[in-house]
Amino acid sequence: MSSAPTHGPALPMREPWPWKQGAAALLVAAAVFAFDSVGFPPGTLARPARLTLNFGFLLLEAYLFGVLFRAVGLPKISGYIVAGILFGPHGLGVIGEAWVKPMKLVDDLALTIIALAAGAELALERLRPRLREVASVLGATVVLAIPAILGFLMVGGRDLFPFLPEDWGGRVGAALVMAVIATGRSPTAAIALIRECRAKGPFTDLSFTVTIAMDTVVILLFAAAVAVAGGLATGGGVQLGFLALVAAQIAASVVLGVLLGWVLSKALGRMTVELPTMLIVFAFFLVEFAGWFSHQFQALFGLPFHLEALLIAISAGFFVRNASPHGARLHGGIQAISLPIFAVFFAMTGVHLDVSLVARLWLPALLFVVARMVVLGGATFAGAVWHTGAPRAGLLGMTFLTQAGVSLGLAQEMVRRFPGWAEVGTFLVACITVNEVVGPILFKYALDRSGESGGEP
């Protein structure tokens, strides 16, 4: 992502309308509908067979939708997401609710490989000169954006957001947690879009580094907000135990990531095995280990201790990139399999999205999403201009709007810890759904306008 920036907006290439891909998307959809409408008695391999069919169908449709979206100037990942929404349980139902959970492992594998790619993009030699810019933008987000969103929610109150708790303490606590979750963003979408746009340059570097760093910061802030909110909601003191636990989880994830990065770098140096295969094995082991460790910790100590697979993979990728000579090989290996991985992962993201929530909560969701855009844009601008070297500060905020898995996970964790705030969780999911769809479009627009799109692949 380094190299000198090219100034001015990239000229969009005029491509012919991909009518063949459109016809193919219809054909594949028609085939699966016709097949399903017959209602065959399932064979003995019904479950794995349906999973195989689902993945194949989703991969084909996601790819085709990606091409169609690119033709109208939208990011391909938006096409993947829309394909997932359209054919998922909340759309046409080709992939029914019952199949979402069994498809999770492949989804997790994809997430881990994308996170590995994100870590491998973070080159220290490029990051060092930008550390002050990154700190400035991050600081502005924490200092300006969180209080601004908190204030907006409190001013709007139960008139605009009727699902907020009735008691004042609970309302402040819920608003605080919502404000923190609202600052979350999606590293997976960032890496996918940067690769898709082949963006390189200081603007891209800054945007990407802040996104990755904020991913860790938002988890810590969430823990702090939950600790404070717990005290406010119950009238007790601040629950520091949870904050300490989350800090320990993050530290353990980073340490494990570095360790696995070391193993991966050794493996990369010695093995002649097909790299994509090795990466899939690595991701599989990481996902299974993280799940197993959490389960064992809970069983032994009665405490939920979640190793963050995303953070582990980012740390591992970062280690290989910066502390071994195999960064380029890792980058190349991930590049070779990135398209099917991105297509499946973002299509699965779409499958998870419940658009009916947006329809039900459209007015408060719209207000909150717009307010978040304005606040994040303003805070990012302030943070960027604070440091005079920040390029195209006005566009930077647009790259921070996409939300995905981490934000959804935090919303679920909030509901788990505060079961009375289930409606708040539903509202957040509706807002994240909108951000998931709108965010990549604005991200791509910002990359194109920055003039850093369209570099060498």
Next chain:
Amino acid sequence: MKQILGIGLVTALGFLASQKWFGRVAGWTRSRFVYLTGEEFLLLGVCLGPLGFGLLDREGLRGLEPFIGFGMAYVGFVYGMQFEPGIWGKLAGREIGASATSSLIVAAVVAAAWHGVSPIPDPAVSLAVGAAAGGTSTAFLHLVDRHTRMGRVPLFRFLRISSVLDDLWGIALYAGALILLGPPGWKGILGVLAVVAAVCATLRLVLPSTGDPAETMAVLVGAVLFVGGTAALVGFSPLAAGAATGLILPWACRDCRQYLNRLVVVEQPAYLLMLVLAGAWWAPAPVTAKATLALVGAYAISRGIGKAVGGVAAVAFLEGRSRWTRLGLGALAQSEVAVVVAVELLVIHGTPASRLGATALLAGVVVNDLLAAGFYNSAYGRRGP
């Protein structure tokens, strides 16, 4: 921890071993004709599964289930794509006829023998076992060619051509057996055919405009998963559905065959992972070990007889006169396709009869690989290449 250890072991060992050992076993001169069809990975799966050390069970591998259907269909798809439209023109009608005759004789002998000796006779399984038995390993003959001067012998050249075609007849017969006697029924077959047609049309529309290799692979992998899943869902064969797609595609899209090299790169890990998973899933047939051994013996003997008779018939077809020849014995080594048919019998159909058929086929593949190595060793003694 057991499960994590198992999953880590199964994946890491499988893929590492594939780099080192897959294909020819390096070693002393007499082992130069030993060719492993990948069954070592099936055995690895069995060892790690409930029948072995118990490190893995079906529950622990649930997330990887799609790879089984993918592996089956992928092997078929890559196989089918070898047959570009022009290849049929290059082959002499006699060669095609001789190969078909030989394969059908082997299939008939083995199917009849199997139906006679199996304690759980099932016509569909007997035909499937016979169909799988007809195939010959192209990779093994390539190995022989590399280590000998057999390539100059016209009949050996025919054997190499025939080894490619043999599996085609086998797959067609196996698919026919499933259509007529198996679980999918006509409705299921029509459903699979509709999906195969839609996928071929999609690839025809899309592939020529996919710019980079990653896009091409994404489309091809999606297509194979889709076809394989559909076939497995109705109880048909993902191998046959994949092969049908691979066969049709080069006719629908002349340029599409250029993607074959890219497909081959992914074939090996897909095939191996399928074998390891199938091994871990293996449920033994409800017969005693002695009876199983006897059945494996019956399978190997009947296949040997079938191959010998088939070889004589093939030569008669080629030369227009009957004479004794050891041609059939030179084609004893079994192909990947036989292994995939066995895996399908094991995991898709899963009846006691089909599990028994799968056991005999898989054990028979090992026996036949060793017999084939022994045959060429006896023919060439200790002479080096």
